[in-house]
Amino acid sequence: MNEGKTDPILIIGAGMAGLSAARLLRDANLPVLVLDKGRGVGGRMATRRIGHGRVDHGAQFFTVRDRQFAQRVAEWQEAGVVSQWGQGFADAKGSLPSGEYFRYRGVDAMTSVPKHLAEGLNIRLQTRITAVSKESNHWLLRSQSGETFRGRALLLTSPVPQSLELLKAGHVSLPTDIRRELERIEYEPCLALLTVFAGASQIPAPGGLRFSEGPIAWMADNYLKGISPDAHTVTIHATPDFSRHHWQTDEKVVARKLLEAAVRWLHSEVLEWQIHRWRYSQPLTIISEQALLLSGLPSLVFAGDAFGGSRIEGAALSGYAAARILLAKMNG
Ligand SMILES: Cc1cc2nc3c(=O)[nH]c(=O)nc-3n(C[C@H](O)[C@H](O)[C@H](O)COP(=O)(O)OP(=O)(O)OC[C@H]3O[C@@H](n4cnc5c(N)ncnc54)[C@H](O)[C@@H]3O)c2cc1C
Incomplete structure (x- = not known):
């Protein structure tokens, strides 16, 4: 029974x-x-090593609105797992951040949170x-x-x-x-370009940049973010439209197009790059x-x-x- x-x-x-x-x-x-x-654990809260650096290539940060979640985030902050990463990011036209909520990041990288949650759990x-x-x-x-x-x-x-x-x-x-x-239920796709540069990017502190037009939706300087102290790595997320259109396009072509669109913010030689395809990036419904x-x-x-x-x-x-x-x- x-x-x-x-x-x-x-x-x-x-x-x-x-x-x-x-x-x-x-x-x-x-x-x-x-x-x-x-x-590893984390799913779309993902971090990858590339060259001598580290790249958050899925979720970039998180915000907190709900009280139950706020309590957990306070515990993670206390445990040294997360920290604040500014209160919004400028857009590519230079508009100042308008964020009313703090943006949080994992202390070592976005995977800090899932790694912390996974402690003591039975996971295969x-x-x-x-x-x-x-x-x-x-x-x-x-x-x-x-x-x-x-x-x-x-x-x-x-x-x-x-x-x-x-x-x-x-x-x-x-x-x-x-x-x-x-x-x-449908999800938006996202092509992510993960890069290592020889020198610093021109992305303003605290290291994130939002775009409202063109092929790029978001860029982040992982060195400024504080998760890649040994290498200047930059994450570039293409827009859903660009990602859909170029899902099957040769990776070299995708990388070239995104780097061309980002050139104003990148003033040094590309040492290494990789493309990651997020087929299910964020749900639309x-x-x-x-x-x-x-x-x-x-x-x-x-x-x-x-x-x-x-x-x-x-x-x-x-x-x-x-x-x-x-x-x-x-x-x-
Ligand atoms: C490019 C990108 C940028 C984003 N930016 C942000 C951001 O800045 N802020 C924010 O708050 N959110 C952001 N998000 C969204 C955020 O990452 C997700 O909402 C959240 O992580 C989803 O968590 P989840 O547990 O629902 O799903 P997931 O993290 O996708 O977890 C599902 C898990 O299921 C596993 N799985 C799937 N199929 C199988 C199978 N057959 N067998 C075994 N395992 C399986 C996967 O490996 C995965 O680990 C972003 C997402 C992406 C992709």
Whole structure:
């Protein structure tokens, strides 16, 4: 009768939503296993080493509006995990920052926060789940390498189109209205150019620049940001339009076009560059619930920034909401 009671709650995704939920569930003494295909935790809160430097190439900073999230951020600040990175950034026309909210960054890089959240959690990295199926009262996940994971509940925090693919691969059907609502969720793509320069950039302090026209949406000087003390690395994010248009374009052409558009801010030789393709950068549609519980199945919850709001704070709030739902189900 207790079949499945010792199985963990499975969470796909060690990004902000998955880790936030995992912490709360673990704190309530529930067994949790987080699975992620990446080599490290963080998902779109991503940092890469390039040359002698470091580049935040996904999320650049976060803001705080919600009181629950503010409390967590205060704890992270106290623990030396995050710090303030100014109160907004100038735009390329020289307009001064108009930000009313502080911008926060990870102290070492954006991955400082997910690394901190991951401490003490049961996480399997480099584990790409390829199908999710329902077996009587539990979930069975299959990985690319042929492993299986059994769980009494499942939290999906991968970008929604990817979560739907996993359910489809395991022949799990969702109620038609919910499936249609989830299928409507689209994400903007983002081509990111990661660069190392021989000298300092012309990006003004504190190191970020917003663009309202042209192919570039955002540039950041990671040296000025304080996360790349040994090399002048610059992150360039293309606009969604440019990214869509040049998704298949040769990387050398993409890099040349973005560097040409950025030339005014870059006065030294490029030593190294890489392109990263974010297919699911930020959701265009946000579901009104912070986390979505599916009925008629073993507990299945959808969460992530498409539910809580298209930013780091939204992903965290969605993770908290998902944990609350699962706690209520497990204790019910
Ligand atoms: C270029 C860019 C710039 C951004 N800038 C900002 C910013 O400045 N400020 C801000 O607040 N937000 C920003 N964002 C958005 C922010 O990064 C996201 O809202 C937030 O990180 C989403 O967290 P999440 O947990 O919902 O999803 P994710 O971080 O995407 O986590 C999902 C995880 O699921 C894993 N996964 C997916 N499929 C599988 C599978 N089949 N098997 C195993 N694991 C799987 C992925 O590897 C990933 O780690 C930016 C995003 C991008 C890409």
